[in-house]
Amino acid sequence: MNKQTPALLIRLWHSLWTTLRHAWAKRETVSYPEIKRPLPGRWRGRIVLTRDPDGEERCVACYLCSAVCPVDCIHLQATQRDDGRRYPETFRIDFSRCIFCGFCEEACPTLAIQLTPDFEMCEQSHGELVYEKEQLLVEGQGKHPSYNFYRHAGIAITGKAIGEGVGDTPPVDHDTNLP
Amino acid sequence: MSFTLWLLTFASMVLVLLGLLLIGAILSYGERRILALLQDRLGPNRAGPFGLLQPVADILKLISKEDFIPPFADRIVYTVAPIIVPMTVLISFAVVPVSEDEWLADLNIALLYVLALSSLRVYGVMLGGWASNSKYSLLGGLRSAAQMISYELPMGLALVGVVMLSGSFSLREIVAAQELPFIVLQPLGFIIFLVCGIAETNRLPFDLPEAENELAAGYNTEYGGIRFAFFYLGEYLGVLLIAALVTVLFLGGWHGPWLPGVVWFALKTLTLILLFFWLRTSLPRLRYDQLMDLGWKLMLPAALLNLLVTAVLGLFWMRG
Ligand code: SF4
Ligand code: SF4
Numbered sequence: 001m002n003k004q005t006p007a008l009l010i011r012l013w014h015s016l017w018t019t020l021r022h023a024w025a026k027r028e029t030v031s032y033p034e035i036k037r038p039l040p041g042r043w044r045g046r047i048v049l050t051r052d053p054d055g056e057e058r059c060v061a062c063y064l065c066s067a068v069c070p071v072d073c074i075h076l077q078a079t080q081r082d083d084g085r086r087y088p089e090t091f092r093i094d095f096s097r098c099i100f101c102g103f104c105e106e107a108c109p110t111l112a113i114q115l116t117p118d119f120e121m122c123e124q125s126h127g128e129l130v131y132e133k134e135q136l137l138v139e140g141q142g143k144h145p146s147y148n149f150y151r152h153a154g155i156a157i158t159g160k161a162i163g164e165g166v167g168d169t170p171p172v173d174h175d176t177n178l179p
Numbered sequence: 180m181s182f183t184l185w186l187l188t189f190a191s192m193v194l195v196l197l198g199l200l201l202i203g204a205i206l207s208y209g210e211r212r213i214l215a216l217l218q219d220r221l222g223p224n225r226a227g228p229f230g231l232l233q234p235v236a237d238i239l240k241l242i243s244k245e246d247f248i249p250p251f252a253d254r255i256v257y258t259v260a261p262i263i264v265p266m267t268v269l270i271s272f273a274v275v276p277v278s279e280d281e282w283l284a285d286l287n288i289a290l291l292y293v294l295a296l297s298s299l300r301v302y303g304v305m306l307g308g309w310a311s312n313s314k315y316s317l318l319g320g321l322r323s324a325a326q327m328i329s330y331e332l333p334m335g336l337a338l339v340g341v342v343m344l345s346g347s348f349s350l351r352e353i354v355a356a357q358e359l360p361f362i363v364l365q366p367l368g369f370i371i372f373l374v375c376g377i378a379e380t381n382r383l384p385f386d387l388p389e390a391e392n393e394l395a396a397g398y399n400t401e402y403g404g405i406r407f408a409f410f411y412l413g414e415y416l417g418v419l420l421i422a423a424l425v426t427v428l429f430l431g432g433w434h435g436p437w438l439p440g441v442v443w444f445a446l447k448t449l450t451l452i453l454l455f456f457w458l459r460t461s462l463p464r465l466r467y468d469q470l471m472d473l474g475w476k477l478m479l480p481a482a483l484l485n486l487l488v489t490a491v492l493g494l495f496w497m498r499g
Pocket of ligand 1: 047070102103
């Protein structure tokens with residue numbers, strides 16, 4: 001054909017020999033359901049809604065996660081408790097659309113929404129992959145054990161007035177500032 | 180012909196057909212296991228012991244899939260094309276002599292018959308690509324046609340040497356003439372036929388009509404379900420056919436010491452099939468121009484040379 005042909009034939013034999021040698025090499029495949037490889041702690045899998053250390057829902061239904069989600073798969077409806085705490089009335093994630101990018105976790109100001117290292121969530125139909133709030137809400141704090149949004153934020157709720165939060169100073173009485 | 184003879188013929192036909200389909204299914208499993216073996220993987224090992232039931236699972240899956248014809252496709256041709264491919268291969272097997280006294284038909288033009296059918300096979304691929312009416316399929320089909328033209332020629336020429344040596348077109352008589360396998364007398368012809376055979380079956384490194392990386396799935400991009408299965412059956416049976424033909428034409432068919440003829444035939448064919456699988460794991464796909472170069476600038480002159488040398492030597496041998 002041309003002057004490269006002899007070199008090509010040698011390389012051809014080389015590649016044949018290489019694959020043949022690999023017949024005795026160690027297998028790379030991991031037999032998955034029997035052998036489970038440890039997942040890194042920051043693996044982005046199934047999403048949960050966590051609670052604060054007092055056992056209350058962390059989510060304050062600010063819609064930030066829903067807004068940031070690139071595939072628009074979070075749907076929620078905000079409402080308010082009598083003590084002034086906001087919470088989501090419904091919270092729905094369509095895992096058949098979620099791409100597990102973790103943006104929702106990054107956007108959340110209350111550390112409520114978190115991704116967990118669990119990916120084994122196959123279902124027979126798309127509908128079963130739409131998780132409602134009952135399926136999302138867990139008992140526990142997830143990756144951030146001590147954080148409690150309402151204790152730190154300067155928002156008044158029943159039992160905590162403005163200025164009573166952790167590290168807060170009471171608000172200045174503006175009358176005393178007058179000349 | 181008496182009625183019983185008809186019945187017997189029919190029964191043996193059905194038996195051979197089922198046997199071939201079974202072999203095709205086993206090859207599809209065997210290929211994946213062997214590819215995996217050479218690529219540090221495990222391959223299909225879940226369905227049944229050692230994954231042996233994988234072909235059954237595959238067939239069930241393919242059959243139960245939706246029978247979808249793209250709205251832009253040419254319905255009739257689209258439906259017919261996948262049937263052509265396994266059909267031509269299956270009827271080629273009629274003339275392959277498995278052992279000294281076991282064969283289906285002993286045509287005196289068997290070699291021409293096989294070559295003709297293997298040329299017909301490309302129509303399945305080409306029409307499938309054409310009828311799908313999508314750019315990938317069309318390109319795959321075109322490539323397949325060009326590839327076939329470039330490789331039929333040297334293939335046929337390489338076989339003329341065999342015909343000269345044995346003095347017959349009948350595959351049975353060709354094998355009978357091979358006390359000394361023709362690979363010894365026709366080493367060049369053997370290599371040319373083997374390479375062209377691989378090109379004929381569209382296997383790597385000549386799988387340009389399919390070329391997953393560049394053409395989605397080439398000619399069968401738009402195919403799914405049972406039609407796709409037909410194409411695949413055709414491909415695996417094609418591998419079997421080419422291996423059987425190389426065995427018959429160059430490796431002495433059923434000839435061999437101690438073991439019965441069928442066993443020798445099976446062993447030789449199996450070795451060649453393993454070689455096909457091995458080539459598939461090891462070699463990258465040729466570029467289109469390299470394919471053409473190889474076909475026209477190397478294979479064709481080499482085949483002509485082989486023909487010339489065989490003819491001249493044969494002439495002197497016959498004189499002397
Ligand atoms: S992980 Fe990404 S895609 Fe999934 S819900 Fe959160 S923001 Fe949306
Ligand atoms: S960003 Fe956090 S607090 Fe806001 S709605 Fe989503 S989960 Fe709730």
